Amino acid sequence: MTPEYLLRSLLLLIVALFSANASNWLYLAKLSSVGSISEEETCEKLKGLIQRQVQICKRNVEVMDSVRRGAQLAIDECQYQFRNRRWNCSTLDTLPVFGKVVTQGTREAAFVYAISSAGVAFAVTRACSSGELEKCGCDRSVHGVSPEGFQWSGCSDNIAYGVAFSQTFVDVRERSKGSSSSRALMNLHNNEAGRKAILNNMRVECKCHGVSGSCEVKTCWKAMPPFRKVGNVLKEKFDGATEVEQRKIGSTKVLVPKNSQFKPHTDEDLVYLDSSPDFCEHDMKNGVLGTTGRHCNKTSKAIDGCELMCCGRGFHTEEVEVVDRCSCKFHWCCYVKCKQCRKVVEMHTCR
Template sequence: MGRPTAAATALLCQLGLSAAIQWLGLADSGVAWNESQHCRLLLPEQLQLCRRHLEVMPSIVRAARRTQELCQQSFADMRWNCSSIRGAPSFGPELLTGTREAAFVHALAAAAVAQGIARSCSSGELPLCSYIPRVPLGVSPWGGTRREQTQLFPCALQVLSDSLDTRCKCHGVSGSCSVKTCWKGLPDLGEIASDLKSRYLAALKVTHRLVGPRKQLIPKEEDARPVTEMDLVYLINSPDYCTPNPQLGSLGTQDRPCNRSSAGSDSCDLLCCGRGYNTYTEEVQERCHCRYRWCCSVVCRRCRRSLHRHVCK
């Protein structure tokens, strides 16, 4: 696996301080990003980076798309379902302030781009990489404010590092493993998203304390555990996301499908915030009574059945 050189690491830093997660707006751009003139479509603070490092843009676009997909998949069963991320680069208040939702999105985006650039390095797409058999542990390319968001980057990259698995290939006569080559492999980004969601659920509320000329993050609650680089942190409490409130970034949960038999976050009780739900019945057709016919096909009948759907009031 290729490792970004100092030049690549410097690039990651610059990306992090340039328009923060507004880079996620590239997910649906529909632009090839293979000519410098395309850079004029970006925000002013992104323009120069694009022109200087055009070859990195495809990796960033892929990472932006994957971040949007995984965020919505990870929170599909919760009141906040990350649907607002589709508005990038225009975000709601919940992603522009120091909420735990913002912490998750920043951290996932950081991991997505770090992984994307690492894989582009290993495939030879990026000339600013060297190729030595070590896994990249650079500075995260997505940022928010310099104080609290830098806490999210070590967390994202530590998750990336801790998730590495060892992969080996055997070399020998008749498949013997007399000689074995092993390397560290990057995990699937879905596994990283799952890990980060667990950290989101256990996120620490923090405040700033002045230590000399610098500010340090400390837990808001006196009896809370100390903040580590593995923690996601947040500064302000999130709304309950039950009812629409544009000022807080809440879209509400009205008309969201819920699971009447679940006891989890997707249950009709929790997802509908106690407002109740409506039940709808619809007829669906599906394949049934399938049998194998020699040779070689499967023949099925078409059956109708009633499907019950539950939707929050």
């Protein structure tokens, strides 16, 4: 091998590692709060940030607690959406938070990047609307009378500010000299797809005004969807994610479907570069915890069923006593009183 080839290979490896660790800022979710000490100390000591993110932090210390909440939102939603999958978004106390799974260009990494960028946009926007941040407030560009005849009023969510901050903070690692690498392009695309999941599902909420609850006058505002809706949308995009490869078109490097028979992906779709492991066996080298000890559903034929979840290894069955609320009655006015009932159920866990 020539020295030039070795140098080029080393540079490509550095770029790949640089992009692969772009989600390290998710470690903020491990903190109880951000910003309780001086700006300099706060930002310099935050684990997982690159220097450019530290600089953004110093200029926006008041926003960083929202970023922390966005990271926690993303982790919680990921774990909810994948609770019945072999890979269930389990986190570590080390970097990267999701283990080495996200350092590969898999569809799992695609989901993590999308839900994370969406989490920051959502949490920052929510902080704007609730008056927590001096730099932003409600979206005052939404005003006047709509074509439907209602009055725009109230506090419309300032999603433009939330999205802009997410682009600045989350995308900063990728927008570097390595931003034309396949992995950087993949991350940037999925980051934007996450934000699109909020933007494309904004809704109109209204309140009626008039005598005895009549709707003589209706005032409305624009609101973000619940974050669960965002998670549901991105989970669907995960299931239909497109495998891509880099191609040069003119002077521009772009991602195109690896299989030319597939239609091109849109800005809202998730894309990935590498096939996923089966997540069956414990493999800490690749950040895979395996499914041994996971609960499974004996009667299900889906991925949460014992046959698929346990990867054909079989499962243990034991009887456990559970306590449920039962015989609930509504009492006037206004509470519900329940009894506690004990029952024995079968619990199945993978070998």
